[in-house]
Each structure stands twice: as C-alpha cells, then as structure tokens.
C-alpha cells in the first residue's frame with residue numbers, strides 16, 4: 001500500500017494542481033494522498049499560500065477527492081502549518097490556530113521552518129544556501145543557536161498540539177551537508193533532538209519520514225536521520241510517510257528509501273490515516 005500526507009500545489013510553491021497531483025498518485029498506485037499546501041501566515045512569503053486563496057485551494061482539493069472517490073484513491077484536505085515562536089507568550093503562528101478552521105481541513109501537518117530573533121530579516125532553516133550562509137555569518141558561525149532554537153520550537157509546537165502529523169523532524173540539517181556548520185553526530189546536537197523525540201512520543205504524536213530533500217536533490221538522506229529514527233523507535237513514536245511532493249514526479253519516488261530507513265531503525269510497522277483522525281497500523285512487510 002502506498003500513502004503520503006505531504007503534497008504541495010500551485011497555491012504555494014508546488015508546481016502542479018491538486019487534480020494533476022492526485023492523478024499522478026493514482027497512477028503510482030497510491031491508496032491515500034493528503035494535500036498540505038503551505039498555510040497562510042500573518043505575513044507574506046513567496047512560498048506560503050495567500051489568505052484569499054485558501055477557499056479556492058480547499059475547493060480544488062475537495063474536487064480531486066470527489067473525482068477519485070470509489071476509484072481506489074482517498075484524497076484528504078490538509079495544510080502544512082508553521083509554528084513560529086514570538087517574544088510574547090503566544091506564538092506568531094501555530095497549527096491549531098482557529099484562522100484555519102474556515103476550510104475545515106481533514107488534517108494538519110505541523111512544521112517548524114522559521115527561526116526568530118537570530119537575524120533582522122526572514123530566517124528559515126530550509127532557505128537557500130546563500131541566505132543560510134549569510135545568516136550563519138551574522139551569527140559568527142554559531143550553529144548551536146540555530147539547532148537549539150529549532151528543537152525548542154519543535155517541542156513548543158508539540159506541547160501546544162493542534163496538529164495530526166509532525167513534519168520533517170530534523171529539517172535543521174537541510175543546509176548542513178557534509179556537517180558544514182555542525183556535527184550531526186555530536187552529543188549536544190543529538191541530546192537536543194532526542195529530547196524533542198521523547199516529548200513527541202510522550203504526547204502520542206505521529207511523525208513523518210520525509211523524502212522531500214531526496215526528491216529535490218537537496219540532501220542525500222531522509223528526514224529524520226538514522227540516529228533520530230532509532231531513538232524514535234525506542235521511544236515508541238509512530239511514523240507515517242510524507243513525500244513532501246512539489247511536483248508529480250516526486251510522488252513515491254523515494255518511498256522505498258523511507259521504508260528502508262524505518263526498517264533499519266528497528267521499526268516493524270508504520271501508520272496510515274484512512275479517514276480524518278483515524279490511524280491504522282501496517283506491517284513494513286506489507287508495504
């Protein structure tokens with residue numbers, strides 16, 4: 001069985017319509033496909049959907065769901081929603097915000113991309129390498145400030161809840177090919193990641209194995225890395241799959257790599273959503 005709950009469209013930075021993505025998923029033998037365009041934020045970016053487009057996005061995804069109903073592919077309407085910390089007690093954005101209720105999403109994917117207070121301009125962990133380089137120079141190369149805040153934000157998002165799937169757990173490594181800025185095997189880095197893993201497991205989260213970095217040729221590995229996956233397995237954290245597809249050819253291209261990574265970490269089963277809020281377990285051998 002094939003499934004993914006991380007699919008972008010042209011309403012954000014995706015390259016294809018919901019209809020095109022759903023058709024590609026059906027052709028690739030998917031049973032379940034969840035759409036997660038980047039949700040609108042209190043400020044504009046070049047990759048988040050605009051507030052005024054949210055209804056049209058929802059209609060397109062619902063139309064794709066109707067088109068495939070009874071034909072072997074269940075399509076779900078979701079959003080990839082940022083958790084953004086702020087100096088105030090309340091975050092600047094978070095997955096459970098009522099502003100997203102308007103389209104009654106079937107599920108919400110909670111993700112941390114933004115860092116706050118470390119630069120004067122927009123700073124995301126997955127930004128272009130040149131921007132990341134400039135931001136790191138501004139921090140005097142202090143990568144610990146980056147991953148410390150990243151995992152702190154991730155845990156704050158978990159603590160606040162309001163999402164169904166935890167997105168790309170160690171996205172902070174995206175610009176760190178070859179351990180350029182920090183040692184991903186370092187004790188302090190792994191301790192920060194493991195603390196977030198243990199908390200997510202305690203809260204009963206479902207996290208995704210995300211192959212978007214592989215599909216787009218940005219990194220040579222899945223999110224999360226092998227040591228973090230092993231910790232997830234020990235902690236009993238449930239896993240699902242997310243292609244993070246921005247184009248039809250990303251669908252399913254690396255599901256084998258994701259499943260192999262889970263198996264290598266000791267996982268014997270993964271989880272899929274067969275209806276909003278309903279998780280089912282499936283043996284890795286059956287995938």
Ligand SMILES: [Zn+2]
Nearest residue numbers: 080111167168
């Ligand atoms: Zn993301």
Ligand SMILES: [Zn+2]
Nearest residue numbers: 006008080244
């Ligand atoms: Zn995404």
